[in-house]
Amino acid sequence: MDIKNQLKALNNSARMQILEWLKKPDANFPPHESGLTFENGVCVAYIQEKAGISQSTTSQYMSILHQAGFVLPTRIGKWTYYKRDEEKISQFMQALNGIMTISGEIK
Amino acid sequence: MDIKNQLKALNNSARMQILEWLKKPDANFPPHESGLTFENGVCVAYIQEKAGISQSTTSQYMSILHQAGFVLPTRIGKWTYYKRDEEKISQFMQALNGIMTISGEIK
DNA sequence: TCAACATATCGCGATTTGTCAATATGTTGA
DNA sequence: TCAACATATTGACAAATCGCGATATGTTGA
Numbered sequence: 001m002d003i004k005n006q007l008k009a010l011n012n013s014a015r016m017q018i019l020e021w022l023k024k025p026d027a028n029f030p031p032h033e034s035g036l037t038f039e040n041g042v043c044v045a046y047i048q049e050k051a052g053i054s055q056s057t058t059s060q061y062m063s064i065l066h067q068a069g070f071v072l073p074t075r076i077g078k079w080t081y082y083k084r085d086e087e088k089i090s091q092f093m094q095a096l097n098g099i100m101t102i103s104g105e106i107k
Numbered sequence: 108m109d110i111k112n113q114l115k116a117l118n119n120s121a122r123m124q125i126l127e128w129l130k131k132p133d134a135n136f137p138p139h140e141s142g143l144t145f146e147n148g149v150c151v152a153y154i155q156e157k158a159g160i161s162q163s164t165t166s167q168y169m170s171i172l173h174q175a176g177f178v179l180p181t182r183i184g185k186w187t188y189y190k191r192d193e194e195k196i197s198q199f200m201q202a203l204n205g206i207m208t209i210s211g212e213i214k
Numbered sequence: 215t216c217a218a219c220a221t222a223t224c225g226c227g228a229t230t231t232g233t234c235a236a237t238a239t240g241t242t243g244a
Numbered sequence: 245t246c247a248a249c250a251t252a253t254t255g256a257c258a259a260a261t262c263g264c265g266a267t268a269t270g271t272t273g274a
Contacts, residue, residue, distance in 0.1 A: 004120065011118045012232080013111065016206070023209055044251060057233050059252055078241045078250045086209065093207055099123070100200055102130055102193065119262085151221060164263050166222055185220045185271045 003099070006092050009068035014051050015061050019070055021050060022084045040074040041083025110206070113199050116175035121158050122168050126177055128157060129191045147181040148190025 010016055021028040025038035029046045032038075048058035062082050065071045069088040074081045098104040117123055128135040132145035136153045139145075155165035169189050172178045176195040181188045205211040 007114065007118050008231095011114050014232095020206060054234055055251075056235075056253080059250095060233085063252080075240095075251090080251060089207055093204055096203075097200055099127060100196055115261095161264055162221075163223080163265075166220095167263085170222080182221090182270090185218095187221060 003092065003095055006068045006070070007096075009064050009070065012061070014053060014057075015065055018047055018051060018061065019065065019084065019089075021047070022071065022082065025083075034077075034079070036076070036081075038083070040076065040081040041072070043079045043081050045079075047082070110199065110202055113175045113177070114203075116171050116177065119168070121160055121164075122172055125154055125158060125168065126172065126191065126196075128154070129178065129189065132190075141184075141186070143183070143188075145190070147183065147188040148179070150186045150188050152186075154189070 010019075022042060025042050029038070029042050029050065032043060032046075044055075044058055044062060047062070048055055051058060051061075053061070062071065062073070062080075066073055066082070069085060069092070071082045072085045074083070117126075129149060132149050136145070136149050136157065139150060139153075151162075151165055151169060154169070155162055158165060158168075160168070169178065169180070169187075173180055173189070176192060176199070178189045179192045181190070
């Protein structure tokens with residue numbers, strides 16, 4: 001919600017990369033063994049494996065991204081799937097743009 | 108230059124505010140006693156006073172903003188003036204936008 | 215050349231962040 | 245109900261950052 005925490009969330013290579021990977025789940029992750037599509041996003045285990053970080057760190061990072069409003073979790077059975085919240089991401093970029101630039105517009 | 112350091116530079120309220128103040132120097136700072144306009148930006152002492160932080164911290168913050176490419180220093184006599192580098196700021200926003208959004212465009 | 219001044223750099227303790235292993239919570243299938 | 249499993253939370257410690265005072269550097273006017 002507040003831009004300070006959103007910038008903080010982005011201030012980490014792994015979290016940044018995760019957000020990028022989630023742009024195209026099918027290009028970056030294997031299909032879910034459960035047969036589920038990526039409609040609700042990607043499960044934590046896959047993100048962890050791809051990022052090469054521990055399970056606890058991965059879970060924590062996803063929580064930070066969630067608090068920042070960048071991702072949405074969906075719990076299905078014992079899995080939690082995370083997907084990007086495009087609307088919030090877009091709102092963040094607009095807000096940052098307003099703060100950073102004079103015109104408030106990308107040239 | 109690299110977006111990681113630029114995000115790091117923004118990850119601090121004081122630095123963020125300084126960048127905003129420098130959008131409109133004449134609205135945020137008194138005229139320079141030297142009679143100089145804000146063409147080259149604002150001297151460190153004024154920034155320090157407005158931000159309410161120590162001289163050393165102010166100098167360091169300006170250095171961080173400079174390394175990030177967000178401001179340009181001009182030394183005139185014993186004073187250093189800093190102004191925004193609009194071009195670099197714009198480039199940064201474009202780059203971040205490309206990384207953060209799917210389309211690479213602000214909607 | 216020297217004193218006064220503006221800014222930069224250094225060194226430090228305090229706080230925050232990174233990242234993990236261990237453990238807790240919640241879910242499913244047997 | 246229980247064992248296996250996916251994820252979340254906790255506790256710990258190293259590394260990075262914050263922000264200061266002290267000091268160094270560079271500039272000007274006397």
